[in-house]
Amino acid sequence: MTVLAIARKELALYFGSFLFYALATVFLLLAGYFFYTNLGFFVLMGGMSLPRGLWQYQLLDVQRLLLVLTPLFTMRLFAEERKLGTLELLWTYPVRDAEIILGKFLACLAVVTVMVGATVVYPVMVAAFYPVAAGPLLAGYVGLWLLVAAFIACGLFLSALTDSQLVAGAATYGLLLFFWVITWNEAAVNEVTLHLLVPFSLFDRFYPFALGAIDTRDVTYLVLFTVAFLTFTFFALDSRRWRGLR
Amino acid sequence: MLLSRAVRSWSQLSLQVAFLLLALGLLQLVAERTNRRFDLTPGRGLSLSPLTRKLLGQVTLPLKVTVFFRRGTREQYADLLARFRAVNQRIDFELYDLDRFPERGRSLGVTQYGRAAIEYEGRRVVVLASPEEQLAGGILRALRGKPRRMVFTTGHGERGPSGKPESFGRLVNALEAENYSPEDVSLLDGPVPPETAIVVVAGPKRDFLPLELDALAAYLKAGGGVLLLLDPAPLPNVARFLGSMGVRLGDDFVVDRERRILGTDGLAAVVELFKRGNPVSDPAANPIESGVVLPSARTVDVLAQVPGVEAESIARTTPSAWAMADPARARRGEEPSQAQHDTPGSASVVVMAELGVVGDGTGRPRGRLVAVGDADFASDAYLDLLGNRDLALNAIAWVAGEDVLTGVRTKKVPEVMRPLSPLVLTERQARAVFATSVLIEPGLVLGLGLVVAGLRRYRG
Numbered sequence: 001m002t003v004l005a006i007a008r009k010e011l012a013l014y015f016g017s018f019l020f021y022a023l024a025t026v027f028l029l030l031a032g033y034f035f036y037t038n039l040g041f042f043v044l045m046g047g048m049s050l051p052r053g054l055w056q057y058q059l060l061d062v063q064r065l066l067l068v069l070t071p072l073f074t075m076r077l078f079a080e081e082r083k084l085g086t087l088e089l090l091w092t093y094p095v096r097d098a099e100i101i102l103g104k105f106l107a108c109l110a111v112v113t114v115m116v117g118a119t120v121v122y123p124v125m126v127a128a129f130y131p132v133a134a135g136p137l138l139a140g141y142v143g144l145w146l147l148v149a150a151f152i153a154c155g156l157f158l159s160a161l162t163d164s165q166l167v168a169g170a171a172t173y174g175l176l177l178f179f180w181v182i183t184w185n186e187a188a189v190n191e192v193t194l195h196l197l198v199p200f201s202l203f204d205r206f207y208p209f210a211l212g213a214i215d216t217r218d219v220t221y222l223v224l225f226t227v228a229f230l231t232f233t234f235f236a237l238d239s240r241r242w243r244g245l246r
Numbered sequence: 247m248l249l250s251r252a253v254r255s256w257s258q259l260s261l262q263v264a265f266l267l268l269a270l271g272l273l274q275l276v277a278e279r280t281n282r283r284f285d286l287t288p289g290r291g292l293s294l295s296p297l298t299r300k301l302l303g304q305v306t307l308p309l310k311v312t313v314f315f316r317r318g319t320r321e322q323y324a325d326l327l328a329r330f331r332a333v334n335q336r337i338d339f340e341l342y343d344l345d346r347f348p349e350r351g352r353s354l355g356v357t358q359y360g361r362a363a364i365e366y367e368g369r370r371v372v373v374l375a376s377p378e379e380q381l382a383g384g385i386l387r388a389l390r391g392k393p394r395r396m397v398f399t400t401g402h403g404e405r406g407p408s409g410k411p412e413s414f415g416r417l418v419n420a421l422e423a424e425n426y427s428p429e430d431v432s433l434l435d436g437p438v439p440p441e442t443a444i445v446v447v448a449g450p451k452r453d454f455l456p457l458e459l460d461a462l463a464a465y466l467k468a469g470g471g472v473l474l475l476l477d478p479a480p481l482p483n484v485a486r487f488l489g490s491m492g493v494r495l496g497d498d499f500v501v502d503r504e505r506r507i508l509g510t511d512g513l514a515a516v517v518e519l520f521k522r523g524n525p526v527s528d529p530a531a532n533p534i535e536s537g538v539v540l541p542s543a544r545t546v547d548v549l550a551q552v553p554g555v556e557a558e559s560i561a562r563t564t565p566s567a568w569a570m571a572d573p574a575r576a577r578r579g580e581e582p583s584q585a586q587h588d589t590p591g592s593a594s595v596v597v598m599a600e601l602g603v604v605g606d607g608t609g610r611p612r613g614r615l616v617a618v619g620d621a622d623f624a625s626d627a628y629l630d631l632l633g634n635r636d637l638a639l640n641a642i643a644w645v646a647g648e649d650v651l652t653g654v655r656t657k658k659v660p661e662v663m664r665p666l667s668p669l670v671l672t673e674r675q676a677r678a679v680f681a682t683s684v685l686i687e688p689g690l691v692l693g694l695g696l697v698v699a700g701l702r703r704y705r706g
Binding site: 015016017018020021022024025026028029031032033035036039040043051118121122125129133135136138139194198199204207208211212213214215216217220221224227228231232235239242243 | 267
């Protein structure tokens with residue numbers, strides 16, 4: 001129940017501030033523009049398959065947008081509270097670190113889910129002109145949701161390490177970007193190294209979802225990635241106690 | 247004292263992190279080993295076809311696939327190869343950027359992007375590394391060794407791989423991927439060439455001479471395989487040839503007005519009744535689940551059992567079909583009628599037969615024959631309609647004695663870039679999409695944000 005109370009408080013903060021609406025507007029503006037251009041591409045030369053010709057590109061574009069925007073949601077979670085001194089106040093209540101972490105994580109996940117959920121209007125529009133199979137879209141959105149959870153957990157951890165929102169945001173970008181480009185430069189690493197790196201790439205893990213398939217190993221990886229960073233966040237908060245930083 | 251406490255705490259934290267990573271790593275390892283794919287695309291386009299799975303089951307020794315890709319395309323091959331390996335762990339693969347490893351490519355006989363060198367038991371085959379059927383075909387070639395000869399008869403207006411809609415270009419491509427080597431042969435020039443796995447008679451417009459049919463009969467008697475794809479046309483000699491085996495070739499035209507298929511001219515026969523458990527229309531492991539469309543069909547049925555021949559009808563049209571006695575009337579689009587001697591009801595359109603006696607002491611295999619009362623269904627225009635491809639390739643596989651190849655193949659959803667997609671938007675519809683996705687939806691969210699901000703300011 002404490003987790004839900006903290007999540008409710010965070011949600012009220014998100015939905016009560018103009019920042020959320022500004023970020024959601026930017027997200028939807030860009031996602032809408034990408035959708036329009038991707039649809040134009042599909043109509044002109046996309047072939048016969050909606051999942052391969054349209055949804056794949058749209059989901060990959062949304063994934064890139066989320067990489068840019070999610071750190072802006074997560075950077076304030078602990079860093080802002082610590083800077084304003086409200087975190088110390090929170091710690092005076094009988095709540096455990098794990099409950100605070102989970103409450104903030106769930107609230108942020110709900111906020112980004114609402115934002116991503118607004119893009120469902122695109123397939124609904126396409127369905128007005130052409131039959132749309134729900135399966136590939138379901139796989140794509142499940143993948144996006146898991147990816148968002150991983151992004152948020154990563155951002156939460158880095159926000160717990162610093163008092164500066166800017167540092168937290170920039171570090172989250174850096175880390176997520178690292179997990180994106182880890183397999184990009186095929187020419188810079190040998191085949192054996194590439195083979196070892198590929199399983200760690202968040203974006204290679206997302207690719208099958210974008211094509212319309214759900215692999216249990218990718219689901220497991222994204223869930224474990226999230227669990228790992230949430231646990232790191234717990235360690236980071238816990239360490240401040242014995243480091244005398246609280 | 248303070249220092250030792252800090253060291254102890256840091257050590258403890260390091261241990262906790264290490265244990266966490268170890269535990270998560272082990273969990274992920276288990277997940278990688280027990281991966282299961284849920285393919286949610288229509289037609290299961292991201293899963294290996296049952297046929298490929300069956301083929302991969304034939305790999306009993308280590309098989310190595312080395313793919314040479316163009317930079318930036320690695321993932322598409324890695325994904326496909328990982329799916330192959332997941333089915334059979336004896337399949338090992340490596341991927342190389344051809345620009346970085348041209349020498350390695352040359353040593354394996356690869357000089358172009360997107361090619362795979364498949365090595366098995368000292369044999370090496372170079373094929374396209376995707377799509378799935380090309381790579382699977384390469385593995386089949388590596389398993390078998392040399393390709394099998396497949397003869398298409400000529401001289402009677404038969405169809406060939408010309409690239410026109412009525413041609414058999416796509417069927418020939420699929421057969422090449424399954425390690426057949428097609429060639430054109432006129433039976434007027436002599437008997438069927440030696441080591442021929444199958445003879446295909448693809449939609450003759452003119453009749454065969456008795457001499458040519460004698461060559462076919464001799465080939466069948468020697469254990470050969472013949473596939474007859476016979477459109478409605480007067481072929482009295484061919485009809486007599488089939489009659490000698492107890493098979494009746496109807497001089498008629500099968501139409502099905504009630505089950506008219508979109509995109510056809512209304513003369514097509516729909517085949518939904520398949521004999522259970524036979525290797526052509528109902529392979530045990532992977533039955534054809536959808537019907538077959540025969541765009542211009544004639545009846546082929548078993549008239550009587552002839553000694554030394556085991557013939558059976560294996561596919562029939564739906565009961566709403568009519569066999570029209572005069573094909574010219576059918577082509578003119580006239581309505582079928584019993585007064586005009588047309589026959590209503592389900593009609594047999596595919597017959598399979600085995601010739602010779604099992605264990606006759608000669609050691610020869612039995613001859614195999616499949617006669618289909620239509621050639622259009624396997625042409626480029628109709629091959630990928632419903633179960634047509636599976637019926638055509640299953641028939642060829644059975645006739646050629648390749649029982650491992652009977653089964654459902656990948657659904658050939660056209661993936662080529664085409665000038666127009668099936669989704670067409672008018673200028674007005676496109677403007678509506680733009681307005682909704684780029685202006686209205688973000689605008690509503692922004693408006694809501696302004697209201698929230700205004701309220702907060704108003705409330706102080």
